[in-house]
Amino acid sequence: MVVHGREPYNAEPHPSALDGRRITPVGVFYSRNHGPVPDIHPPTWRLRVDGLVDDRLHLDLSTLQRYESVTLTATLQCAGNQRAGLLEVTDIPGEAPWGPGATSTATWTGARLAEVLAAAGVRDAAAHVAFTAPDPAADTDPTETYGGSIPIDKALAPEVLLAWGMNGDPLPPAHGGPVRVLVPGYVGARSVKWVHRVRVQAAPSDSHFQATAYRLLPADATPARGAEVALGQVPLGCAVLTPYAGATVTAGTTTVSGYALAGCARTVDRVDVSVDGGRTWRQATFDTDEAAPFVWRLWSSDVDLPPGAAEVVARAWDSSGSTHPESAATVWNPKGYVNNSWSRVRFTVAG
Ligand SMILES: Nc1nc2c(c(=O)[nH]1)N[C@H]1C(S)=C(S)[C@@H](COP(=O)(O)O)O[C@H]1N2
Ligand SMILES: [Mo]
Numbered sequence: 521m522v523v524h525g526r527e528p529y530n531a532e533p534h535p536s537a538l539d540g541r542r543i544t545p546v547g548v549f550y551s552r553n554h555g556p557v558p559d560i561h562p563p564t565w566r567l568r569v570d571g572l573v574d575d576r577l578h579l580d581l582s583t584l585q586r587y588e589s590v591t592l593t594a595t596l597q598c599a600g601n602q603r604a605g606l607l608e609v610t611d612i613p614g615e616a617p618w619g620p621g622a623t624s625t626a627t628w629t630g631a632r633l634a635e636v637l638a639a640a641g642v643r644d645a646a647a648h649v650a651f652t653a654p655d656p657a658a659d660t661d662p663t664e665t666y667g668g669s670i671p672i673d674k675a676l677a678p679e680v681l682l683a684w685g686m687n688g689d690p691l692p693p694a695h696g697g698p699v700r701v702l703v704p705g706y707v708g709a710r711s712v713k714w715v716h717r718v719r720v721q722a723a724p725s726d727s728h729f730q731a732t733a734y735r736l737l738p739a740d741a742t743p744a745r746g747a748e749v750a751l752g753q754v755p756l757g758c759a760v761l762t763p764y765a766g767a768t769v770t771a772g773t774t775t776v777s778g779y780a781l782a783g784c785a786r787t788v789d790r791v792d793v794s795v796d797g798g799r800t801w802r803q804a805t806f807d808t809d810e811a812a813p814f815v816w817r818l819w820s821s822d823v824d825l826p827p828g829a830a831e832v833v834a835r836a837w838d839s840s841g842s843t844h845p846e847s848a849a850t851v852w853n854p855k856g857y858v859n860n861s862w863s864r865v866r867f868t869v870a871g
Pocket of ligand 2: 552597598709
């Protein structure tokens with residue numbers, strides 16, 4: 521793992537540990553924490569469901585597990601993924617230089633949030649669903665515990681889970697165990713770990729992490745409460761994982777590979793690779809023909825490169841025919857979020 525911080529613990533897998541596996545093993549799944557990982561004994565965990573509901577609920581783990589159990593594969597991506605590319609444009613003091621590894625994929629098991637909300641009875645005025653967790657965030661003053669919200673339409677979507685399982689095992693404490701929210705297709709920040717309260721509201725969460733952080737500001741703006749845009753849906757992007765930046769590969773044919781992830785409920789339909797900085801492109805091959813929303817697609821392409829310094833560039837296209845921006849400079853923003861510019865990796869081809 522590439523460790524960005526020990527306390528709180530923040531780490532991403534080295535690209536070589538992430539590449540080529542549709543499901544990321546728990547041991548190398550990225551960790552993004554604003555505070556300490558709480559140690560919650562599963563039998564003592566409780567979830568309160570309140571706000572704009574007809575009946576408040578108090579659930580324990582066994583009650584939650586009586587709802588229909590759903591297992592699905594979804595990719596989680598931190599809004600800070602690829603921030604390192606933005607820091608090369610203009611530094612952002614205090615924000616970690618995440619690479620392409622703040623993206624990982626797991627098979628998640630849990631109850632549909634929609635089912636739990638249906639049991640509580642959602643009132644007409646409901647517009648957002650807010651989540652709260654017990655971990656005190658180190659980057660808040662005065663100290664706040666972690667939280668966030670999603671619009672009610674997303675909260676009622678079938679892919680949104682109160683998840684207690686990851687890759688077939690109980691959800692580990694590091695990833696939110698006993699229970700976390702899983703919001704496929706949204707930036708990882710909304711998948712609140714160790715969730716203990718679900719509140720149906722007319723307005724978004726007033727948590728620091730919804731109202732001030734995880735918002736996409738114009739390049740010249742200063743972070744402030746309520747400044748637009750609150751991050752939700754992940755934008756289309758991709759990453760070259762092999763070769764990794766700074767690697768030395770043997771002369772001859774080089775296999776270039778990585779992932780691409782589409783936003784909304786779109787799929788990745790094409791990935792282009794260039795060895796001349798984007799003047800000409802060839803199309804990469806996907807590992808399977810199956811393209812599902814909310815899950816990355818793994819791709820690869822063989823290229824022949826002369827000995828010396830080399831650079832590969834990749835870009836993806838989604839099912840709406842959209843692609844993503846060419847340069848990090850055009851998407852630079854004061855908190856360094858969602859750098860979905862073309863993936864560029866420089867390495868050396870041995871002579
Ligand atoms: N309670 C809590 N939930 C949280 C966070 C946190 O610090 N505390 N970090 C969020 C962020 S920014 C991301 S990207 C994901 C990371 O989940 P992971 O550590 O399981 O990869 O959790 C989200 N949920
Ligand atoms: Mo994140």
